Amino acid sequence: MPFPQTRMRRLRATRALRGLVRETQLSAQDLVYPMFVAHGVDRREPIGTLPGIDRLSIAHAVDEAREAAALGVPAVLLFGLPAAKDEQGSGAWDEEGIIQLATRAIKDAVPELIVVTDLCLCEYTSHGHCGVLRSDGSVDNDATLDLLARTAVSQARAGADLIAPSDMMDGRVGFIRTALDEEGNTDTPILAYSAKFASAFYGPFRDAADSTPAFGDRRGYQLDPANGNEALREARLDVEEGADILMVKPALPYLDLIRRIKDETGMPLAAYNVSGEYAMLKAAAATGALDERSAVLEALTGIRRAGADIVITYHAKDAARWLE
Ligand code: PBG
Numbered sequence: 001m002p003f004p005q006t007r008m009r010r011l012r013a014t015r016a017l018r019g020l021v022r023e024t025q026l027s028a029q030d031l032v033y034p035m036f037v038a039h040g041v042d043r044r045e046p047i048g049t050l051p052g053i054d055r056l057s058i059a060h061a062v063d064e065a066r067e068a069a070a071l072g073v074p075a076v077l078l079f080g081l082p083a084a085k086d087e088q089g090s091g092a093w094d095e096e097g098i099i100q101l102a103t104r105a106i107k108d109a110v111p112e113l114i115v116v117t118d119l120c121l122c123e124y125t126s127h128g129h130c131g132v133l134r135s136d137g138s139v140d141n142d143a144t145l146d147l148l149a150r151t152a153v154s155q156a157r158a159g160a161d162l163i164a165p166s167d168m169m170d171g172r173v174g175f176i177r178t179a180l181d182e183e184g185n186t187d188t189p190i191l192a193y194s195a196k197f198a199s200a201f202y203g204p205f206r207d208a209a210d211s212t213p214a215f216g217d218r219r220g221y222q223l224d225p226a227n228g229n230e231a232l233r234e235a236r237l238d239v240e241e242g243a244d245i246l247m248v249k250p251a252l253p254y255l256d257l258i259r260r261i262k263d264e265t266g267m268p269l270a271a272y273n274v275s276g277e278y279a280m281l282k283a284a285a286a287t288g289a290l291d292e293r294s295a296v297l298e299a300l301t302g303i304r305r306a307g308a309d310i311v312i313t314y315h316a317k318d319a320a321r322w323l324e
Pocket of ligand 1: 167201276
């Protein structure tokens, strides 16, 4: 008697059968492409620790946005690099600020592309913290909320389709929701960075945005990587406060929380495959340790399998090409 074939072996026999029983789909439609936009003319400045990702002046950002859309990527996430930073981060809510200008330009040129705006002060403050400081150097949560609300309203006014607060101040989602509603932006949804961990994997981003805190760290407001239950509590609070989409960040070291938050809240869920996760695969691919294409697609599929509806990733354009 021949050894009986296992069910999965029969189902793996052809590509079509494998496709038919595949549990997780990954497509360009699930991806969001992050971009760093800077002032200046004809500026395209490589970021040393993020190979393939550049700081872009507005016209170049529009070109990249158009390219992403043409590849089937439905959304970009914008980070602004202001011309000057100050204690309060006033560049964040300037009507002629970099995010506001870039949002208008991209919405004009590629109206069908979803523009998500990152909402945080750390790219705009001279000290690099995500909020305004008290005299003792600690972040003043409540004073920061007013500035975040102002920034959210100015981003919505510029045409942002989705506002993404990444600051992790307490009560921000409800506060921003109220401010948006009062200004008549009742249809602008909020993508809340609900479970944002104090992570070493943001290294290249801070390089790109020059936003490493001048002193101290972000452990006062970002989550301890050891705390999963706390991440769930944060996610529930954001739901109560009116978040439309939740986020877990980074992605790969926190797949368990993507799954738990998806299961427990049933909310639309994004995962941010952050700069350090990207840099890690790029570096390994550059030495020949990994095949970039298969490693990236495996990682992104894993994030989807864990429960993320949306994957924010610097690999978005490459992945979209590979998935075509
Ligand atoms: C701003 C912000 C950060 C990232 C996204 N928004 C950095 C941080 O908290 O220091 C990191 C994204 C990445 O690493 O790709 N608060």
